[in-house]
Amino acid sequence: MILRAELESYLNQLLTPELIKDFCPNGLQIQGKEQINKIITGVTATEALIDQAIVAKADAIIVHHGYFWKNESYVIRGMKYRRIKKLLDHDINLFAYHLPLDIHPELGNNAQLAKLLEIEVTGPLELGNQQSVAIQGQLKTAIAAEDFVKRVDCKLARTSLHIAPPSNKAIKTIAWCTGGGQSYIELAAEQGIDCFVSGEVSEQTTHIAREMDIHFIAAGHHATERYGVQALAQHLNEQLAPNAEFIDIDNPV
Missing domain, CATH: 3.40.1390.30 (NIF3 (NGG1p interacting factor 3)-like)
Structure with missing residues (x-):
């Protein structure tokens, strides 16, 4: 088990998001439960990935493509509402690292x-x-x-x-x-x-x-872009206590 604040600090030290200008906020995007035992990593924070994380009883999801992109609508409705509601209803933390996980x-x-x-x-x-x-x-x-x-x-x-x-x-x-x-x-x-x-x-x-x-x-x-989050899951398993697992939600694009 690791605390949310400890995981956030570790990820930020590892990926140093403050060093690069990006198109979205990097780090903790949606706050969930404080204690983290199970982590799911994936390429994009789709509803399908969230559903898989719920089945796996995950406490945190770490993705390359998260939410709140520059120039997108501020309104939380439709697809965005369903995604965020599921995260909040199940108290799941969402972490996202875009360019820091590229470079x-x-x-x-x-x-x-x-x-x-x-x-x-x-x-x-x-x-x-x-x-x-x-x-x-x-x-x-x-x-x-x-x-x-x-x-x-x-x-x-x-x-x-x-x-x-x-x-x-x-x-x-x-x-x-x-x-x-x-x-x-x-x-x-x-x-x-x-x-x-x-x-x-x-x-x-x-x-x-x-x-x-x-x-x-x-x-x-x-x-x-499947391989950064896979490597990150393996790294977390080697360095921290929580069980981290990569789930691939296939996308032909």
Whole structure:
């Protein structure tokens, strides 16, 4: 058992949300019971995840995508009301860490995706910015683009979108940003990187990839961001008393 205040302090020290400007509040978003014995982690604080947490008798939920995003409505009604009501009715704490869980050098989504895809991290994509939400690295040896795409699809258990440049060059250097990071492709191309990986794709991404000679892989927003909260659950089990469990609410996007 751990107290809510102790868990909040530990998470804030671990993920240092005060160091990065974000689009939502990071940390404790919905207050619940003081004593925490069971923690559920997940990608997004959907009603489905909350329902699973209730079944598991969780005292706290920790997610990457929480609530109260900048520019969203302040009104608590409909979907937002149902989600928050269930948390309050069952006295469940909701913690959310967005960009801090993307950029953490060990537990972050970017770091965990690199580990999964066997990419050696060499530094931030935004040179000189250690808080960059996009990073870069390299494979041990250059491989055919088709082989790297197969690796991505196999590891993430999904079919990704691959946009190949006319050269269809081999891939050795890679930059990536999990989730909705497709806008960083141009910066990666300007640095001569062979491939850029993200979760989502935009209309202009195709043209940039083809005209700036860089491979682009869209592997899914949810799929690329499952691994930070999984690693966090494992970390909490190793470092703190509560039982932490990751639950995956699948999302094809």
